[in-house]
Amino acid sequence: MKDREKIPKATIERLPLYYRCLDKMATFEDVEVVSSKDLGGKLDIPSTQVRKDLSYYGEFGRRGVGYNVNELKRSVGKILGVNRTWPAALVGAGNLGRALVNYGSFEMMGLEITCVFDNDLDKIGNLINEREVKSVQEMSQKVMKNEIKLGIISVPAEAAQAVADQMIEAGIKAIWNFAPTRLYVPEDVSVKNEDLAVGIVSLIYHLSWQEETDV
Amino acid sequence: MKDREKIPKATIERLPLYYRCLDKMATFEDVEVVSSKDLGGKLDIPSTQVRKDLSYYGEFGRRGVGYNVNELKRSVGKILGVNRTWPAALVGAGNLGRALVNYGSFEMMGLEITCVFDNDLDKIGNLINEREVKSVQEMSQKVMKNEIKLGIISVPAEAAQAVADQMIEAGIKAIWNFAPTRLYVPEDVSVKNEDLAVGIVSLIYHLSWQEETDV
DNA sequence: GTCCAGCTGTCATTAATCTGACAGCAGCTA
């Protein structure tokens, strides 16, 4: 394995796609071996890109043959860290928060939302997918006790920074932020913004341009 | 305005951030003029990047002064196409679908989910944020009648391609895909994958690496 | 008016990322 610092972000974004594709192949299709061309074909990624991405982490294939599906899946899973379960604390039991807790496909990626918090008295005590919504005040204790490193923020923008601060205080090292705002965090905490309103705009941009040229 | 083809994707992803920030400044803060340094500072983007991004579309600032907040907001809004309302059809009234319909921040970006479809008889007829869930069979007609160009897919992966095909058949030109699968579409249809399970993995990757080096 | 600090727009440079080309290995055929 080479210097982990020098691996393109784009590569890391593609690895989960490979992983899920390999999982699907291992589970539903009866294939033992896959070539970079096959794998790339399913994901609309050039075969050279697939090989390059994998080569950052070692040599997983056999020349003249291809990659063993199960073996590669295990390897990629280990690279990504999804070969174990990562407990996560979610704050914000609104519509989006509930959807995330109920979302099915996280398990495969090692994510388990183990506790849910809110500060709305109407929501505290409710059950979401068998998890009781607790008061935000209980978060720190719970996070520390269970050594939770992963936090998910699905509160309104105004409240997000305060929640983040509290999470960091409690020892959380990675934040998945659904609030439409930038978070200020120390260097050793990583943040991934999943900003839905921003996501849609690139589509609107293309649509808008298309309509203009159509006329 | 220069050749629209040559504008970096990354720039288009940043424009909505500028837009929302400008909106916030225009609404809540009492500033008339903003510099690229200020704007970038709020978003953690270098000022040179801000100026470069804007310069692809024209000259919006005044040398020695900066950008007029309201003017720039209007200009960026127009560039992005969010200066009008884009009706959208959503298919899949599960937890995520419901969360999207109820999501507040889309309005500002011009997105309005005007109709919701599902094929689950238990869901058809329900109200989500004042919109009645209709049968998927009614989608084509509704989309064609209202000339809807934007489709949102929040169904399980297995059903996504069929929904996409139906959308395209009905004239939809842009698809926001929340299903964890690749969609095959004609060239003139744009797809934006909002793959939540993939999004979380890059965080897990960093966490996993951090733990390794901590020891 | 002149000077100065601060700002934009853009060209030149550097960095990041992707793509193409190919040596080298594997397995099959005869």
Place this chain on the structure above:
DNA sequence: TAGCTGCTGTCAGATTAATGACAGCTGGAC
């Protein structure tokens, strides 16, 4: 065994994006 096809891993080149440097404009101070 030799010959052929298909595949990987990697180097070199091309492409794309980010950064640095600076000319030119602006408004206020004096």
